[in-house]
Amino acid sequence: QVQLVESGGGVVQPGRSLRLSCAASGFTFVSYAMHWVRQAPGKGLEWVAVVSSDGLNKSYADSVKGRFAISRDNSKSTLSLQMNSLRPEDTSIYYCARGFGIDARGWFDPWGQGTLVTVSS
């Protein structure tokens, strides 16, 4: 079955970096755009970034632009999120999700179980 499994979360100090990974299985990874969506504790959902199926096109939320970098390795069916210059407001559960729709725009299905990132000194 289609499965997305995130890893790499943890506690990190402000200003430091962290790299998240998402291992995909059960579908043809190279055929889909992939997204990161986050959720601060007790809060709503915030879209973070998208990468096209070929990895060439990327878009970011303004809140992370210039600090986060999304990438993918289609040979390994893996999605990544490099997070630099982390801030306390980046504290969230980070979900990876498969994208459907029109290029980078569409809906998310399924979602991984999420990985918690806590930015604190």
Add this chain to the structure above:
Amino acid sequence: DIQMTQSPSSLSASVGDRVTITCQASQDITDYLNWYQQKPGNAPRLLIYDTSILQTGVPSRFSGSGSGTHFTFTIATLQPEDVATYYCQQYDNLPLTFGGGTKVEIK
């Protein structure tokens, strides 16, 4: 950015009741509107895409309608397992944006 305003932010209803949630977009998004269900401690789950298309495996008591800037999500007969927070999401433009969520509880 397109702002998505959901209402109410929470509601309490009895089993068997009809529940309606609305989602208002700050500009015309045609029918580029999706709905998700998030149960406590779980990842969100896609229920409806393109305003009214039910995702495979989703019970038929869930439905969606609307166009332009005003959208509606309905649970025809509320069940105990429907306790969750529901989110709308637009994909007319990047950045993709979500409504603030509606928490549904059983009275």
